[in-house]
Structures are given as C-alpha cells and as structure tokens.
Amino acid sequence: MREFFADIHIHIGRTRTGRAVKITGARSLTIDQILIEASENKGMGMIGVIDAQSPEVLEELVDGVREGRYTELDDGGLSFGQTVLLLGSELEINDDHSNGPIHVLAFMPTLQKMSEFSAWLSLHMKNVHLSSQRLYVDGRTLQHKVKELGGLFIPAHIFTPHKSLYGKGVKVSLTEVFDPDQIDAVELGLSCDTSMASQLSELNRYPFLTNSDAHSLGKIAREYTKIQMDHASFTEFALALQGKDGRKITGNYGLAPRLGKYYHTTCEKCGTRPEIEDEKKCHACGHTWWTKGVSERLKELADQESDNGKRPPYVHQLPLQFIPGIGAKTLQKLKNVFQTEMNILHQATENELKAVLPEKTANYIIKARKGEVGLIAGGGGVYGKVDMNHEST
Numbered sequence: 001m002r003e004f005f006a007d008i009h010i011h012i013g014r015t016r017t018g019r020a021v022k023i024t025g026a027r028s029l030t031i032d033q034i035l036i037e038a039s040e041n042k043g044m045g046m047i048g049v050i051d052a053q054s055p056e057v058l059e060e061l062v063d064g065v066r067e068g069r070y071t072e073l074d075d076g077g078l079s080f081g082q083t084v085l086l087l088g089s090e091l092e093i094n095d096d097h098s099n100g101p102i103h104v105l106a107f108m109p110t111l112q113k114m115s116e117f118s119a120w121l122s123l124h125m126k127n128v129h130l131s132s133q134r135l136y137v138d139g140r141t142l143q144h145k146v147k148e149l150g151g152l153f154i155p156a157h158i159f160t161p162h163k164s165l166y167g168k169g170v171k172v173s174l175t176e177v178f179d180p181d182q183i184d185a186v187e188l189g190l191s192c193d194t195s196m197a198s199q200l201s202e203l204n205r206y207p208f209l210t211n212s213d214a215h216s217l218g219k220i221a222r223e224y225t226k227i228q229m230d231h232a233s234f235t236e237f238a239l240a241l242q243g244k245d246g247r248k249i250t251g252n253y254g255l256a257p258r259l260g261k262y263y264h265t266t267c268e269k270c271g272t273r274p275e276i277e278d279e280k281k282c283h284a285c286g287h288t289w290w291t292k293g294v295s296e297r298l299k300e301l302a303d304q305e306s307d308n309g310k311r312p313p314y315v316h317q318l319p320l321q322f323i324p325g326i327g328a329k330t331l332q333k334l335k336n337v338f339q340t341e342m343n344i345l346h347q348a349t350e351n352e353l354k355a356v357l358p359e360k361t362a363n364y365i366i367k368a369r370k371g372e373v374g375l376i377a378g379g380g381g382v383y384g385k386v387d388m389n390h391e392s393t
C-alpha cells in the first residue's frame with residue numbers, strides 16, 4: 001500500500017483546438033498541460049478533470065489513448081507518467097427542492113462510461129461543451145444516473161456562499177435535495193476545514209475531500225487529499241472512500257480557511273463586514289445584501305461539537321505563492337533543486353532550504369509548515385492574506 005496526493009477538481013480552460021470549456025479558465029489549462037504540471041511540477045499521484053463530459057475533451061482523451069500518450073487502466077482512470085487521471089464532470093442542480101444552484105461532481109470509471117454520461121447530459125442541458133452548466137433534472141435523478149453508470153457522486157465546495165449545497169441549496173439538511181445513500185464523499189472548499197465541517201452530524205458518514213478547483217495551472221494542488229491505496233485508479237479511489245481493504249484517506253491538505261475567499265460575511269461591493277448581527281444593509285456603501293461567510297453559515301448549521309480525532313488530520317498549508325519573497329524566479333530555482341512543490345513544502349529540510357534561499361525566506365517556509373504565521377481573514381470573494389509577523393484576525 002502507498003500514499004498518493006490527489007487533487008480531483010481541476011477545470012479545463014480550452015481544448016486542443018482552442019475551443020473554450022471553462023470560459024473564465026486559463027487558456028493554458030489544456031489536458032496535456034494539466035497532466036504535465038500535475039505530474040512533473042506538482043508531484044500529484046492522482047488528479048481529476050471535471051469537464052470530461054465536454055465532447056471535444058472526450059475526443060482528445062480517446063485520441064490520446066489511441067496515440068499512446070496515456071493508457072486506460074483496467075480498473076478505471078488514465079495513466080500518464082507518475083499520475084493517474086480521473087474523468088469527472090461538474091454540474092449545476094437547481095431543482096424544485098433546492099433553494100438555489102448547487103454544484104456537484106460526478107466521476108466515471110472509463111472513457112466509455114463518460115461518453116454515455118455525456119450523451120445523457122446533452123439531453124438535459126443547454127450546452128454540454130461548457131463547464132459547470134445547469135442540468136434540468138432534479139438532484140436525485142442525477143444521482144441515480146451516476147450510480148447506474150458505476151460512477152461516484154460528490155457535492156462540491158459544500159459551504160461556499162455561491163452555488164453550493166449548504167451555502168445556497170438547502171435550508172437545513174442535504175436530504176432536502178439528495179438521496180443520502182448515493183453520496184460517496186463531500187468536498188470541503190477553500191474557506192473550510194475538517195474541524196469546521198465536522199460540526200454537522202449528517203456529514204459524519206461521508207469522507208471529506210480537499211481539492212484545488214483550479215482555474216489556472218499554478219493553482220493545481222493548492223488543496224489536495226492524501227489517500228492510501230494499492231495503486232492510483234478509479235476502483236482503488238472508490239475503495240478508499242469506503243475505507244475498505246486497507247484503502248483510506250489519510251490526510252487533507254488545504255489553505256487555512258481564513259485564506260479562502262468566503263471565510264467571514266462581507267459586503268461583496270466594498271469589502272466591509274457587518275458591525276452587528278442581522279445588519280440589513282452595508283453601513284459603509286448601502287449595498288443591500290451580504291455575502292455570507294462560511295464560518296457564519298456553519299454557526300447556523302452546527303449541531304455537534306467538532307471531533308477532529310475521528311477524522312484524518314487536516315494540515316493547514318500555505319501555497320508557496322503566498323509566502324513573501326517567493327516569486328516566479330525563486331520558485332523556479334527551488335524546483336530546479338527539489339523538483340516538485342510537494343517536495344519543497346513537505347520534504348526539504350531547513351538546511352536544504354537555507355542552501356537555496358535567503359535565511360529569512362527559508363524561515364517563512366518553516367514557519368508556514370508549523371502553522372506559525374498570522375492570517376488576515378478573507379470574505380466577499382477576496383482571498384485572505386498572510387501576515388508573517390502578526391496574530392490571526
């Protein structure tokens with residue numbers, strides 16, 4: 001059994017012909033570039049793209065297998081160098097039972113199953129070529145289809161104020177929209193961690209995943225899950241989600257929730273926070289609604305004490321780009337020595353870092369590893385910030 005780093009929520013920006021898949025995603029986010037970045041620069045053992053239902057993307061993948069650039073594994077997924085690619089699709093549900101749009105992820109074991117899924121989706125959505133589109137069926141119907149095809153069903157970034165299960169979609173419980181027996185895991189999202197999410201008893205039965213939701217190559221692996229498996233594949237991953245046969249999730253790595261864009265309730269227009277509870281409109285600019293923070297939403301939903309002991313550890317980490325003194329040049333210098341960002345973040349010793357970096361910058365990495373940096377919380381769509389010398393706010 002080995003441990004693999006997995007980031008299974010990565011958007012595709014463009015196909016090989018330049019056609020847009022995720023319009024707001026970077027043009028450089030093509031399948032080939034994603035695989036190279038994940039395998040050579042980031043050191044990911046398993047990744048997932050979540051726009052694989054797009055017909056041109058599927059075609060590109062089928063051709064890649066035919067041309068021998070990747071191999072389809074017998075137990076699901078495509079292998080490329082050190083990395084296995086899972087085929088996923090992010091979809092938007094907004095049915096009669098939900099209170100607003102909800103994003104979910106569906107993963108299929110094979111290219112064949114993904115193309116069957118894509119054909120079904122195209123009957124129920126306006127544009128199957130694009131990312132994260134609205135599906136005109138209800139949540140349970142989608143779940144049944146995913147299960148019929150042997151897939152995995154995972155609600156995405158479940159607490160973010162826009163387009164998520166608890167941020168928008170349900171008033172109290174996920175059973176308002178979904179069949180609880182057909183959920184395989186939930187994805188936490190950037191402004192949330194295990195100790196926060198484990199305050200909801202209805203989530204006790206589901207494993208937590210941490211993924212990047214990357215819209216550019218650099219952001220791949222800003223969050224990821226550590227998984228113990230025999231090898232990386234769809235079937236092994238499914239076993240790990242069930243905790244079967246020694247397969248399991250052994251850790252979550254993610255941004256400290258305060259660094260996320262939606263930690264505290266904030267006015268999205270001017271960046272101000274409410275002064276009192278239930279403040280109706282922004283006292284600074286008069287904007288008539290607040291973007292609810294994940295920490296405030298959790299206070300409404302929580303029905304138990306968080307119990308970290310029962311869950312794999314959640315390691316707060318700072319992507320190297322957040323660390324003062326590490327620009328593109330320095331990052332390249334570090335990669336020349338340590339190869340991947342995973343090695344820099346987790347493996348390099350203090351002395352090894354000091355041989356490459358100014359002492360001050362090396363110390364920042366060590367401090368960040370130990371969680372000893374101050375954080376200024378984000379909200380209203382703006383990321384939090386690192387304050388290396390001060391206390392958190």
Ligand SMILES: [Zn+2]
Binds near residue numbers: 132157
């Ligand atoms: Zn989403």
Ligand SMILES: [Zn+2]
Binds near residue numbers: 269
């Ligand atoms: Zn305002």
